[in-house]
Amino acid sequence: MSRNRDIRQEFERFAQRYSTLETVPETPRTLLDVIEHSLGTQEKAEVYATRLLRYFLDPSESHGLDDILLRQFIELFPEESAFQEDRTDLSDVTVETEVKVNGAAKLGGTRESDRTGYVDLVVSLPAEWFLMVEVKFYAGENNLTGDRRPQTEFYQAATHVDGVDKDNYESGEYYLYLHPNDTAQATADGFESMAWSTVTSEIIAPVLADHSPRLPQRTVNQLHEFTDDIEDLTGMSEESANRQEKIELYIDHYDAISDVQSTFEGRWEEFTNEWGDLLAETCSDSIRNEWIFRDGTDDWAFLFKHDWWRDAETLEPLGRTETNNNTLRVGFLHRLEHNRDLAVGDRELKFYFRNTPPNRHTTSGDTNFRDEFVANFEARTDSIGDELPEAAYLTGNMHNVIEATYDIPVAEYDDYFEAYLSALNTAFNEHVIENPQLVAELEDAYSETLENFR
Known part of the structure; x- marks a missing residue:
């Protein structure tokens, strides 16, 4: 009973401190801010974020996450067209950046032309399903060179992904537009929208809260840094200001919580x-x-x-x-x-x-x-x-x-x-x-x- 009483008292202190989390001190600049992502403008920011996201989503990488972040990412796929694939075993899933998308696509009128583009990120289970992700931070969609249509329309209409006919994916195909705010929408109707704030607050943050003690410290630090960079790029830093103090609160009371x-x-x-x-x-x-x-x-x-x-x-x-x-x-x-x-x-x-x-x-x-x-x-x-x-x-x-x-x-x-x-x-x-x-x-x-x- 004494141990339970001590835990109850500690959680009372926890609750009191938690209730005061309305403002937090200014945090240090992120690494991306220090090296000035603006040197490479939007494209550099998107390449940076896409490559890191690919690394953390890939179960085969050495980050120690296995498929934890990938599973959380898929679970948060917009409900309008919920991800309907079996998720029992994600170990064979591949995650690639700058994936070639091509095939016969309409060019204005009725004429057909074989066009090529490169989508930012593709998550796939070969021969089963793929999830195509277009990453944005500042500007909207570009028109592909030689094609009059925005990127997402071309990607959805194209017939091949990384040289594989889309028809070879027997189970499903999914499209996601990852953008800075809650109002941006892709031009193509088949692309669902997800804000970067969802990635940081509903995908990365729960993973850190639930798994930090069991992950390599370098991975934990990288996830924190990646979150800070995304918030800086998308102007979410005020929204997430008290997140860090909540994490510190978790660490301070880790024994009781555990x-x-x-x-x-x-x-x-x-x-x-x-x-x-x-x-x-x-x-x-x-x-x-x-x-x-x-x-x-x-x-x-x-x-x-x-x-x-x-x-x-x-x-x-x-x-x-x-x-x-x-x-x-x-x-x-x-x-x-x-x-x-x-x-x-x-x-x-x-x-x-x-x-x-x-x-x-x-x-x-x-x-x-x-x-x-x-x-x-x-x-x-x-x-x-x-x-x-x-x-x-x-x-x-x-x-x-x-x-x-x-x-x-x-x-x-x-x-x-x-x-x-x-x-x-x-x-x-x-x-x-x-x-x-x-x-x-x-x-x-x-x-x-x-x-x-x-």
Whole structure:
């Protein structure tokens, strides 16, 4: 009890100091400012930022980040066209700068001409998907030499990326316009927009806060310096002035924070492995016999009928613990790791019905199954929509086709994980136990897809 009391007192001091973080002293100039990036104007600034960003995103580099920053970068891809690829294993992803983009592209009227350009950054999983990033700081888009169109229109219309036909990327293609403020937009409709402030505050800053003690000190210093340079280039230095003091506050109270966090992490891991059994205890024998609660995974926590998860080759149903990735599956789920900040910070549970996409382990037939299920689901959207609980809605997404949000009633329970389980139980009740008609509609869509697949 004495140790807990000491920690509570330390966090009281932490809270008091945190509440005063309104102004901070002037910080030293960044290295980029000292060497005067203006010597090279906008192009030099963009090359500098792009090369550093590529280095930190590349899992194969020696920075010690592995795929941590890359994963955070992909997670923050604008929601308007959310990144829908499998992220279980990003170790084979490549990250390159100044990538050649070319192919037959319209030049004004109807005449076609083979044009070439170089996009700033390309993140790709060969033969699966690519993410093309155009980097800007000051000016808008340029027209490529010999082509009358802005850069992003050309990049989107071109047929080849680094000599590879875009058609060879079977899963998806994504385009991102990285710019200094929240209002800039690319000319091409296919380019989503992301401000540099998102990179610094929502991508780099969380990585530093969560992983600094385990990263090489040089990498930590470089990330801080890169953040300062970006803020200087984009005029965000006032916005981020108190970030450094918050980091110092974290360091000053690191022992207490680590103690509390370690305790929570341990309990979270236990819950990851037991939520299925705990939920099953609240269900009748008939539900336990018909439904499988797939616990024990860090993130994708599925709840599915026994015949909704099948081997793609044999079409035999798989069980609770079988790990075959080459499957045809749909089901409800909650995402423990992906939505942990939402669950703990905002105390909200996200509950989905997912048409699981193929990943790099699967066969081309699974893509047909996915697309066929989407068609059968969409054919029933009116009847499915009529049966949805109040908390749920149809997303229009081909993977998470239904999404619902439930409050985690922390104030009603002494234990956070009991509150989480309560929210999950409510979600399962409203979608399954109390909603046989919704389950029947989903069963019909899956059965029809499976029959056509046979």
